[in-house]
Amino acid sequence: MAQVYISPVQKILSHSRFILTLRSETGKYHGLILFRLSPSSNDPKISHTDEIASTDTGRDGALNQIYIMEATCPHLGADMSHADIEEYEDSVVAVCPWHRYDFDLKTGKSETGLRTCTYAVQIKTDPETGEEQVWMEAPDGGKHWRVVELRPVSEEFADPPMSSENTSLQPADGLIDPQVQEATEPVVPEQNPPQTLMEWAVLILNTPNPTLKVERTRYAVHAFRTGTIKSIGHKVAHPPVPPAQPSRETYMKIVEPGKIQSGKRRNRAVMLHALANIEQWAIDLAWDIMVRFGPMHKDLPPAFFSDFSKMALDESKHFSLLRARLAAFSTTYGSLPVHASLWDSAALTSRSLLSRLAIIHLVHEARGLDVNPKTIEKFRKAGDKESVDVLEIIHADEVTHVTAGHRWFVWLCEQQQRQRQGDSLDVDVDVDVDPIRVFREEVRRCWRGDIKGPFNVEDREKAGLSREFYEDLKGEMPYSDDDDEEDKKRADHNRAMVEVQQGMADVRVGYD
């Protein structure tokens, strides 16, 4: 039986649930949840074998049963990361948060007749190092899968509970942010509260207060995961319409990118403020991609919304972490000018999901992977360990965001290929929709100027971006009197964005 190496055992002792994403050598993704049942929930009557769907090492009670199953429910696609785990005499089941179907963690069977896939787990000891490792049965019998993401579902499932030291990095779990600009509205509006994920997306995009935007994001994502929100709402006849631009508080001074303080003598507070601004827009970008393109692509599966709602939650965590660091410099978020250039990119890619994924996630966010390590190094040299910790968390999350961009870009290419094959009766017609080729065409069409290095090849590779995607690539959007209005706007924008991108890199590395 082909197997996939997951991680050292040590790595999964911190939490009881992990999001596990695999990628095959052909660029296909597989989303899974790894459950590690805690000793307290371990039923001693359950018998285990290494080759069924779980394993039980029994070592000091620290590692008990490990189960791996599909990340989405086979009924209507709910995210299973927040499934309830219930134990019966002879089985343990995951209960879907949406309609309460339960699935046996060993066999994947449900009493309803539906079945999900579960995978055999095995603990092996490396003969050379003695390290204990988690392995799983490979999906679809092989295909050279590798792990591209293994991360705790959330701090809710931390085991053992976080120490008070660690909680300084977890504002989502109760840290009082010393710079909160108090929100005057309730998290859930009293009048016409949103019923679907799409309605929550529009509400959050229209929420100017940064604190309330973060709180509503946390609430909506949690409610979606736990089944309080049962409908995505992108297939209805009249889906809610996102605003042309998200709201901002009137005290925010939004200026042209070139008017942001430049030069090498930027201090840490200025840099943290600039990064917090990027994260604030990133929250909106994650909600916007769901509500703008969900109704345009009704075939998007629930996993798309799970990925991007997770991204929204990550970005809200990043914003809170950075704002808490700003407090250490007695700087309030909003006290310095900010730019809205990331939103300009969103506006100019508002008609095509392929363009949006290519430019925002595989150009801009991928560029972040290149420059983040240098920024972290600058803060490290300054002896600012707290900011280094925050930036390292952000960087690790951003690798998964580029991965999500790559995953859905490839998915869209596959959809287009299927559609063309279905439309074409001529077997000689070239219907190959190669993601690398399509990405390079998108960048040539929607970008002006070089895709600049130096590249963080290793982290780009982790996210699915091989060198063939981005090396020797140049946006070729023309400037011409013949360009239509849309092209002209795009050209002007991208000229600005090249400057902004350089500016962002400078912001990230310019501290001395």
Ligand code: FES
């Ligand atoms: S029971 Fe899981 S989506 Fe309905």
